[in-house]
Amino acid sequence: MKNTKFIFIILLIIALVGLAIFFFSNSNSNMQSEDKKQEEVLNSLQNTSIPSSNEILDKQTEVELTSFSTPLAGDENRLENIRISCERINGTTLKNGDSFSFNDIIGEPTEDKGYKEADVIIGTKLTKGFGGGNCQVSTTLYNACLNVEGIEVNERHPHKRKVAYVEEGKDASVSYGTLDLKFTNNTGKTIKIYMNSEEQKVTASIVES
Numbered sequence: 001m002k003n004t005k006f007i008f009i010i011l012l013i014i015a016l017v018g019l020a021i022f023f024f025s026n027s028n029s030n031m032q033s034e035d036k037k038q039e040e041v042l043n044s045l046q047n048t049s050i051p052s053s054n055e056i057l058d059k060q061t062e063v064e065l066t067s068f069s070t071p072l073a074g075d076e077n078r079l080e081n082i083r084i085s086c087e088r089i090n091g092t093t094l095k096n097g098d099s100f101s102f103n104d105i106i107g108e109p110t111e112d113k114g115y116k117e118a119d120v121i122i123g124t125k126l127t128k129g130f131g132g133g134n135c136q137v138s139t140t141l142y143n144a145c146l147n148v149e150g151i152e153v154n155e156r157h158p159h160k161r162k163v164a165y166v167e168e169g170k171d172a173s174v175s176y177g178t179l180d181l182k183f184t185n186n187t188g189k190t191i192k193i194y195m196n197s198e199e200q201k202v203t204a205s206i207v208e209s
Helices: 002-046 053-061 076-089 102-106 134-146
Strands: 063-071 092-094 099-101 117-122 125-130 151-155 182-185 191-198 201-208
Touching: 063 134, 076 102, 076 117, 076 134, 076 191, 092 099, 099 102, 102 134, 134 151, 134 191, 134 201
Parallel strands: none
Antiparallel strands: 063 201, 092 191, 099 182, 117 125, 151 182, 191 201
């Protein structure tokens, strides 16, 4: 009788050990399978090219309406004046019905603002003045405006002598306090102006924002 009980206990222990080994082995296999699945998901994400939020936002919110460039030339002073004025205009936003004034945006081109003396045209004569080069900035922007239906040019003045950076009759002279370039956004949309002086050219781009 005692031997029978002993044998029964031994068999029970063996059965319990066997069950423990089975459950442990199955659990470990499932864990390895889950780890493998997670690794595959991570590898899949790493190999997927996702555009940045900025790139998506730009494509969704801005559509270029026009772009116009003029060839950049002149001494260092003139180039610096052009750079400053482009920087001041760059990013200007106009809602439908808003008006733009070159002189209001740029202000008086003074030495305190970083402007330097460069060639300017006064009447038919070439002389030196702070902000020399600004007329190329206004001319470039003026020609971009001509390419957008709904932009109404309210004020524009031609030079009294031909300029080298644009065809005759397409220039827009500016002089603080006397000559201005003004236009109104009547496109029915909000527009934004981008300006820069890089790669040997001055460029004005107008986008729907």
